[in-house]
Amino acid sequence: MSMFKINLRELAKKPNLLLPGHRLCAGCGAPIVVKQVLMATRGPTIVVNATGCLEVATTIYPYSAWNLPWIHVAFENAAAVASGIEAAFKALKRKGRMKYEHIDVIAFGGDGGTYDIGIQALSGAFERGHDFLYVLYDNEAYMNTGIQRSGGTPMGAATTTTPAGTVIPGKKEHKKPIAEIAVAHKIPYVATATPAHFIDLMRKARKGIEVNGPAFIHAFSPCPRGWRMPGELTIEISKIAVDTCYFPLWEYENGVWKLTDRSLAIAKNPKLKKPIEEFLKLQGRFRHLFKPENQKIIREIQEYVDLVWEDLKERCENI
Amino acid sequence: MSVRQRVMGLNGDEAVAWAVKQCDVDFVSAYPITPQTIIVEKFSEFVANGEVETEFVPVESEHSALSACIGAAALGARAFTATAANGLALMWEIVYIASSLRLPIVMAVVNRALSGPINIHCDHSDSMGCRDASWIQIYTENAQEAYDTVIQAFRIGEHPDVQLPVMVTLDGFLISHTLQNVKILPDEVVKDFVGVRKPVEVEIPGRGRIPLILDPENPLTFGPLDLYDYYFEHKVQQHEAIEKARPVIKQINEEYYKISGRKYGDGFVETYGLEDAETAIIVLGSTAGTVRYVAKELRRKGYKVGMLRLRTFRPFPYRELVEALRHVKAVGVMDRSGAYGAYGGPVYIETKAAFYDEDEKPKILNYIYGLGGRDTPPTMIRKVYEELLEVSRTGKIEKKMKFLGVR
Ligand SMILES: Cc1ncc(C[n+]2csc(CCOP(=O)(O)OP(=O)(O)O)c2C)c(N)n1
Ligand code: SF4
Ligand SMILES: [Mg+2]
Numbered sequence: 001m002s003m004f005k006i007n008l009r010e011l012a013k014k015p016n017l018l019l020p021g022h023r024l025c026a027g028c029g030a031p032i033v034v035k036q037v038l039m040a041t042r043g044p045t046i047v048v049n050a051t052g053c054l055e056v057a058t059t060i061y062p063y064s065a066w067n068l069p070w071i072h073v074a075f076e077n078a079a080a081v082a083s084g085i086e087a088a089f090k091a092l093k094r095k096g097r098m099k100y101e102h103i104d105v106i107a108f109g110g111d112g113g114t115y116d117i118g119i120q121a122l123s124g125a126f127e128r129g130h131d132f133l134y135v136l137y138d139n140e141a142y143m144n145t146g147i148q149r150s151g152g153t154p155m156g157a158a159t160t161t162t163p164a165g166t167v168i169p170g171k172k173e174h175k176k177p178i179a180e181i182a183v184a185h186k187i188p189y190v191a192t193a194t195p196a197h198f199i200d201l202m203r204k205a206r207k208g209i210e211v212n213g214p215a216f217i218h219a220f221s222p223c224p225r226g227w228r229m230p231g232e233l234t235i236e237i238s239k240i241a242v243d244t245c246y247f248p249l250w251e252y253e254n255g256v257w258k259l260t261d262r263s264l265a266i267a268k269n270p271k272l273k274k275p276i277e278e279f280l281k282l283q284g285r286f287r288h289l290f291k292p293e294n295q296k297i298i299r300e301i302q303e304y305v306d307l308v309w310e311d312l313k314e315r316c317e318n319i
Numbered sequence: 320m321s322v323r324q325r326v327m328g329l330n331g332d333e334a335v336a337w338a339v340k341q342c343d344v345d346f347v348s349a350y351p352i353t354p355q356t357i358i359v360e361k362f363s364e365f366v367a368n369g370e371v372e373t374e375f376v377p378v379e380s381e382h383s384a385l386s387a388c389i390g391a392a393a394l395g396a397r398a399f400t401a402t403a404a405n406g407l408a409l410m411w412e413i414v415y416i417a418s419s420l421r422l423p424i425v426m427a428v429v430n431r432a433l434s435g436p437i438n439i440h441c442d443h444s445d446s447m448g449c450r451d452a453s454w455i456q457i458y459t460e461n462a463q464e465a466y467d468t469v470i471q472a473f474r475i476g477e478h479p480d481v482q483l484p485v486m487v488t489l490d491g492f493l494i495s496h497t498l499q500n501v502k503i504l505p506d507e508v509v510k511d512f513v514g515v516r517k518p519v520e521v522e523i524p525g526r527g528r529i530p531l532i533l534d535p536e537n538p539l540t541f542g543p544l545d546l547y548d549y550y551f552e553h554k555v556q557q558h559e560a561i562e563k564a565r566p567v568i569k570q571i572n573e574e575y576y577k578i579s580g581r582k583y584g585d586g587f588v589e590t591y592g593l594e595d596a597e598t599a600i601i602v603l604g605s606t607a608g609t610v611r612y613v614a615k616e617l618r619r620k621g622y623k624v625g626m627l628r629l630r631t632f633r634p635f636p637y638r639e640l641v642e643a644l645r646h647v648k649a650v651g652v653m654d655r656s657g658a659y660g661a662y663g664g665p666v667y668i669e670t671k672a673a674f675y676d677e678d679e680k681p682k683i684l685n686y687i688y689g690l691g692g693r694d695t696p697p698t699m700i701r702k703v704y705e706e707l708l709e710v711s712r713t714g715k716i717e718k719k720m721k722f723l724g725v726r
Contacts, residue, residue: 044535048390059543061553069533072542073389073416080383083376084348084390084398085533091345091374092396097515103535121386124379 004040004206006199011039015067022065023057027231029221029238030054030137032195034108037135037217038068040205045104048082050113051075053144053223054137076117078107079125082132104209105132111152112142115176126185126214133208133215136178139223147226151176154246155304156297157285159226164288169297174304182216183252189215191251191260195222196238200261204251211253220247228284237282243272244279245309250316257315267319273309276302322578324502331462331494332357334501335401335427335487338469339373340365341509345396345516348376348387352406353439354491355429359401381406385413385426392422393541395532397473397516400424403491404431404445411449417484418453418557420541421531423476423516424484426454427469430604430655431491432691440692441491443603444656447665453557455485455564456633458603462499465489467581470504473513474571480563482519490605492692508578561634568631587636589628590643592618596625598707599644599681601670602653603629606688606695610653613700624704629666637673644674648711650681651703653723655689663720682710688723699723 017038024031030053038045047070049055055072058065073081082105089105092098109118114136122134141159142148148161155174158164162171182190189211193201201219208215220238224231241247242262249263259267266272277298280286289298313319329337335358339347349359359377366375374391378384381402388398402410407428417424428446432438446456455475459465465487472485489495504512520528521539529537545553565587572586583589591611593599602610607628617624627643629636644650654664662668667685674680686703689695703723710716 046394046533046535056544059540061543061545061549064540064543066540067538069535069538070540071390071393071533073386073420074412077383077386077413080378080386081390083378083383084346084387084392085394086390087348087374087376087387088346088391088394088396088398091372091391092394094372095345095515097345097395100535120379121383124383127379128376 004203004210006202014039017041017067018058019065019067021063024053025225025231027224027234028053029139029195029223029234032234033135033137033201033219033221036195036198036201037106037205040202040209041104042206042209043102043104044100045106046071046085048078048085048105048107050078050107050109050118051144052110052113053139054108054110056144075113077121078109078113078118079122079134082107082134083125083128083130086130086132106209107132107134109134109136110143111136111138111140111150115151115178123185126182126187129213131213133205133217135205135217135219137219137221139221139226141223141226143223143226152178155301156289158288159285169288169294179216179218187214187216188212189251189253192218192220192247192249194220194238194242194247194249196235197242197249197261200249207253226285229282233282237279240274240279240282243274244276244305245273246276246279246305248309248312250312256317258318259313259316264318267313267316276305322505322508324504324579326500327503328498329462329501330357330496330498331465331489332429332496333361334462334466335469335489336361336365337503338466339399340371341504341506342397342470342473342513343510343515344373344399346374346376346388346391346398347400348378348384348391348398349400349402350378350381350384350406352381352403354431354495355401355403355406355427357495358427358429381409382413385410385417388424389413389417389420389422392424393420393533395516395518395530398424399426401427401429403429404433407445407449408433414449414452414454416542419553421482421560422484423473423482425469425472425476426484426486427465428486428488429491429495430488438691439491441493442655442690442692446486446488447656450633450665453483453561454633455483455561455568455631456488457485457631458488458629459494460605460607460628462494462497462501463581464583465494466501466503467575467579470509470513471571471575475564475567477516478567479519481560481567483557483560483564488604493605502579504579512575512578565634583630584628585639587631588639588643589630590625592625593627593643593647595623596647597623597711598649598651598704599625599627599647600651600653600700600703600707601627601629601666603632603655603666606653606655609695609697610700613697613704617701617704622704622708624708635669637669640670640673641677644681645677645679647681649707650683651686651707652683653686653688657690658687658720682714682716684710684716685720686723687720693724695724
């Protein structure tokens with residue numbers, strides 16, 4: 001059982017592990033997610049980062065925003081690199097060449113680096129049971145290379161490889177259920193989180209760190225640049241994503257599913273659930289869906305959201 | 320004084336696994352591919368029987384194997400992996416990153432023809448393809464040398480002046496699966512020779528000297544974005560590091576001789592009969608055995624032939640090559656990899672370039688041979704020598720590049 005109590009006054013005294021001066025866009029969700037995750041660390045920690053906006057914009061030789069040991073190797077292998085660190089730690093400790101009793105390993109990857117090109121390395125690391133936390137910061141497209149679609153891009157979204165054309169209006173497929181794919185590996189801990197529900201996020205990050213074996217957090221990470229919305233909407237859109245049940249908050253711990261935070265409240269009081277338009281209308285990437293001829297896509301998205309939400313509620317034991 | 324050694328019947332792959340076991344490697348990660356698989360299997364047995372303290376991570380791909388080695392080595396561990404052909408090709412991206420991160424990982428490459436068409440037998444197209452990856456590359460001739468060289472490789476790569484990964488190659492099947500009597504040093508002797516990995520320290524302004532590893536007390540950033548304002552300097556540092564490996568390779572070859580009684584030329588090239596030779600063959604890997612056999616036979620008959628086995632291909636021993644072959648009239652360079660659209664095979668190009676500035680130089684011919692495991696019998700080598708003797712007499716070259724043994 002986690003002894004981690006979130007005391008904001010205490011947390012405020014904790015040294016910043018992702019320092020100011022990085023070049024992520026104003027309003028980017030990624031550094032908020034990262035800072036909140038790192039608030040939940042418990043001791044010596046090493047961070048692995050997949051290629052993507054976070055990696056590129058927090059480092060540029062000779063500068064680094066990382067106030068802890070950090071390594072980036074490539075786009076698709078963050079989980080494999082983390083496996084190597086975690087396993088080598090055990091060997092060095094066994095051989096008396098490690099000065100730390102324990103080191104926590106946290107990997108950060110974008111949706112491209114996780115849903116798509118990195119899923120093999122991730123699945124392998126889960127199956128082998130390495131003790132590390134993998135945090136997916138999901139901005140729903142390949143942002144670093146200029147907003148191309150990924151397996152995490154939602155239906156209808158315009159990206160540079162799924163533009164809102166006259167024949168094909170944005171991406172045709174739904175998001176891959178990545179957190180459920182993680183659960184299917186029967187790893188001990190999986191959760192979803194957003195930077196707006198920060199107590200929930202920090203609590204989950206700490207659980208993911210404390211649990212023995214692999215843990216996975218799917219963090220919603222708004223991208224004002226790619227979503228075509230003002231930077232000040234990042235926290236607001238995160239709240240709406242949860243309120244519309246587009247991005248429900250839940251956790252899966254040792255075989256038990258639970259809704260958390262605002263999603264639990266919505267399950268208990270369905271009147272709180274907002275229509276998907278509330279989420280779509282604030283973002284330029286969905287603007288074309290509001291044309292009369294595309295309204296059916298909005299309906300389709302709503303139906304899918306409802307289906308996933310109902311299915312999730314069935315599975316969760318705390319409602 | 321060399322110590323008493325145990326003679327064991329081992330194939331090349333098993334010999335490599337034995338070397339890794341004795342080098343007290345902290346971390347091994349690998350993925351099976353013929354003809355490398357026996358290394359992984361044999362090592363798994365050592366792990367399963369508690370004969371090593373190594374952390375062994377059997378990953379889901381070669382890409383992950385080398386990635387995991389990078390993570391382990393960045394933590395300060397001594398890391399090893401092994402692969403071949405398609406496995407090495409799948410690693411490609413990470414091969415370059417390992418050297419740019421300056422991590423002294425050792426990798427055995429069991430040479431196998433690169434697909435396609437898919438083939439499992441020996442040629443050098445796999446390791447030759449990454450000859451510019453800033454890895455040290457040593458091509459071994461037999462199981463004994465594969466064993467000896469893996470042990471040396473940790474010392475070479477981990478040397479403070481070098482800090483680069485090392486690729487030790489052995490010919491698929493011809494070495495990997497061929498049983499040989501291999502002399503195994505006592506565990507303690509190998510342990511003393513390789514020691515434990517001591518990560519280098521770096522001077523950080525305002526922070527003093529700190530170990531170049533992932534250490535929570537001394538946080539460092541590994542693998543940042545590095546654009547036109549520094550990337551080039553970092554690449555030049557890699558260039559300098561592999562140059563600095565030259566004396567280190569020679570020194571380790573000598574030091575190893577002291578404990579084992581075995582050395583391989585000067586660590587770079589090994590020669591036979593060159594003193595008075597009029598013609599010579601340059602060759603890598605197991606084919607050197609056949610060439611030496613034929614050269615001996617021809618010399619008995621009075622022909623002045625010799626050979627040079629190129630052991631270390633990276634860094635390329637251009638000075639040693641020129642010194643050894645300057646006086647020879649005709650040299651045949653045997654390349655076991657294709658040269659599509661190129662001036663010649665990789666060894667040929669390097670050899671010719673090495674001689675370009677010399678006044679005194681031989682005629683140099685290229686023989687592409689053994690692709691996809693095509694047999695290279697003594698009769699084929701005899702033909703090469705005959706042609707070279709003819710060239711040395713006439714000074715005339717009919718064709719610069721030839722394919723040997725092609726129907
Ligand atoms: C093997 C490989 N393929 C492609 C790229 C180019 N690339 C770099 S970052 C990136 C997209 C990253 O997307 P994501 O993981 O979603 O992170 P984000 O930038 O959106 O934060 C791509 C395609 C690469 N670096 N490596
Ligand atoms: S493009 Fe998007 S994800 Fe990338 S830094 Fe900007 S806001 Fe963040
Ligand atoms: Mg993304």
